[in-house]
Amino acid sequence: MFNTQITTITMTDVIVRLSAAVLLGAVLGADREYKRRPAGLRTHMLVCLGAAMTTLTSQYLLLNMHFYTDIARLGAQVIAGIGFIGTGTIIVFRGHKIKGLTTAAGLWASAIMGLTVGAGFYIAGVAAAVFIILIENFFSVIERKFFSGTIDFNVIVEYTERAVLARIFDMCREKDIRIHHVEINGKEKLNQNNYAVLFLRLNKNVSAQQVTEMLRQDSEVVSLKII
Numbered sequence: 001m002f003n004t005q006i007t008t009i010t011m012t013d014v015i016v017r018l019s020a021a022v023l024l025g026a027v028l029g030a031d032r033e034y035k036r037r038p039a040g041l042r043t044h045m046l047v048c049l050g051a052a053m054t055t056l057t058s059q060y061l062l063l064n065m066h067f068y069t070d071i072a073r074l075g076a077q078v079i080a081g082i083g084f085i086g087t088g089t090i091i092v093f094r095g096h097k098i099k100g101l102t103t104a105a106g107l108w109a110s111a112i113m114g115l116t117v118g119a120g121f122y123i124a125g126v127a128a129a130v131f132i133i134l135i136e137n138f139f140s141v142i143e144r145k146f147f148s149g150t151i152d153f154n155v156i157v158e159y160t161e162r163a164v165l166a167r168i169f170d171m172c173r174e175k176d177i178r179i180h181h182v183e184i185n186g187k188e189k190l191n192q193n194n195y196a197v198l199f200l201r202l203n204k205n206v207s208a209q210q211v212t213e214m215l216r217q218d219s220e221v222v223s224l225k226i227i
Contacts, residue, residue: 009060013120021052021117024129028110031136032103044110051078051114059119075115082111106132151202152180153211158193158222165196171214175206193222 025048026041033040055075062068109132117125157168165184172179180199202208208226215221 008063009056014056017052017056017118017120018049020122020125021048021114024048024113024117024125025110027129028106028113028132028136031133032106044107047082047107048110048114048117051075051082051111052118054078055115055118078111078115082108102136106136151208153200153202153208154227155198155200155212155215156225156227157196157198157215158224159196159218160193160220160222162194164218164220167218168198168215172200175211175214176203177201177206177211197227 022045025045028048029041029044032044054077058073058075109128113125113128113132116128157164159165165182169179171177178201180201182199183197185195200211202211212224212226215224
């Protein structure tokens with residue numbers, strides 16, 4: 001069943017492969033639906049089904065219709081084109097907190113899983129479904145355990161004198177706040193203020209509100225903007 005050389009696409013092939021795609025897509029979608037993610041049961045089923053149909057169509061054109069063309073071309077378009085659905089599942093909160101990346105990545109993986117099932121590569125499709133479920137559930141526990149205590153915090157600081165940056169850096173070292181990156185824009189005109197973009201990673205003992213309050217206490221800080 002798994003190693004037979006395919007020379008034609010039969011009605012049985014179509015029904016079995018599309019059914020397998022719908023079933024595997026439902027397995028992934030049910031988990032996302034249970035967690036109330038943007039892309040749930042029906043979305044995953046449709047993405048996986050559509051990808052499977054793409055592979056079946058490519059094989060049908062070659063094996064049944066004898067159109068000698070690149071059968072991987074349609075599948076390549078699925079892999080690239082699924083991004084427009086994945087983008088719709090990504091939500092940005094207050095400019096610095098992002099949700100939905102895992103769901104978007106899961107949709108992309110679901111599409112490729114559909115391509116493998118549509119090609120009759122059932123072992124790879126089932127194995128992919130198992131791994132995707134493990135990644136979205138088991139590894140999320142590990143992620144929460146080791147990384148949930150940190151928060152990325154990005155802020156634009158407008159200030160009058162550069163000496164304020166040294167005090168900000170000292171405050172970060174004192175509070176064990178990691179500075180990922182700093183972008184500094186100096187004065188272009190005599191009466192303009194300086195700007196600095198700070199990319200910080202906070203620990204569980206310091207909140208974004210506390211950092212904002214500490215920065216505002218400096219007399220040389222003119223304004224703050226969270227991004």
